[in-house]
Amino acid sequence: MILAAAEGHEGESGFHAPSIADFFPPAILFEGTPFELNRVMLVRFIAVAALMLVFVIAARRATVVPGRFQTAVEFVLEFCRKSIAFEILGEERGRKYVPIVTTIFCAILFFNLTGVIPGLNIAGTGVIGLPIVFALWVYITYLSAGVREHGVGGFLKNSLFPPGVPAPLYILLTPVEILQVFLLRPATLVIRLLANMIAGHLLLALCFAATHFLLLEAQGGMKVFGVVTFAGGFAFTLLELFVAVLQAYVFAILAAVYINMSVESEH
């Protein structure tokens, strides 16, 4: 089922340029309903299963004296805790937001990584739904955190009328801040992640599709370029691995930053 998309193209021959359509494969189940299942959804399920497996098993077997596996999992959790939550929010305030930051980082990391796993080959975060849900979670969290800290009025005043600015400037500044707080922050979270994953997939698919075409179907000397595109695919796979981690980190750290901007009394 995972290979359904690949199989779909098998009948044809020639070069298949990857396209956005890769992210909207044909439905497998429940077509036309809100529960329509396609290949990307299945890839997500696999990523969730892997994520649950790794962390639930690690948690179940967690002991005071950690083994190698537990140490690795703890390294990731400690990274989210110390290097993201505590680093941005401070230890006292950060404690409350460690769960959201950790969950977002680990989940996005796993969904991103499916983009470079052979057989899956598409990032779970490459379709906009998942980035939107994560961004919405962050959005609600930072808005409610701000309101809880300062009250509705206090939060709005703090965010929309930054202190230390001459009053006339608010004519300019406040609309920008409104856009920032209520639209741009969540939208950039979504688009940054989505665009990175789509671009990564297109790059990888282009390299491998070209390699396939050049090595198997091109004539004579053109085959040499197949080696070049394969090397490119190899390099981009490594790059995508890095991007997968980086984007998870960026998403999580921005979540922490936005929460911090909301709860801070002055910025």
Added chain:
Amino acid sequence: MKVLNSTLFAAEDAAEPNPLLPETYDIVWSAVIVVIIAVVFTRYVLPKFQAVLDERSAQIEGGIKKAEQAQAQADKAVEEQERLLVEARTEAAQVREEARAEGAAIIKELKAKANDEAARITETAHRQIEAERQSASVSLRSEVGALATDLASKIVGESLEDSARQSRVVDRFLDELDAAEGAVPAGSSKEA
């Protein structure tokens, strides 16, 4: 040409979905997935790890505290031992000093006693010697008197004019005396 065609087709495909517009099913499944992940993480995985981490740090802190306690106890024991040692040393020195003083006193006393005893013994010996000397002189005197009387009577019994006779008498007297001395047991018991 094939390449061009396919890329052109891809670009011209009017039905190609806009990646920025979410499909309903996409949002639905994403929400389901995120809720599952969030629940499992925030309700199970993270608290579990937190508990384990807390326990670990508690154990480490407990271990450190225990070690500190043990160290303190050991320090105290060493101090106590040193104190006891010093005490024992002073006590030993004191005992030695006392013993020395006592020994000196004993020796002095014994010496005095021995001197006294010696003086007493000497005194007794002197006294005894004096007594014996006196008794000897008394008995000698009485014996000499008796002998003199005996000799005198013998001399008087003979004629004293002849000097030859006179010496004969004396010799005889001495012989008799010797003979008497030869028969000491009978003579001496008779005399005592």
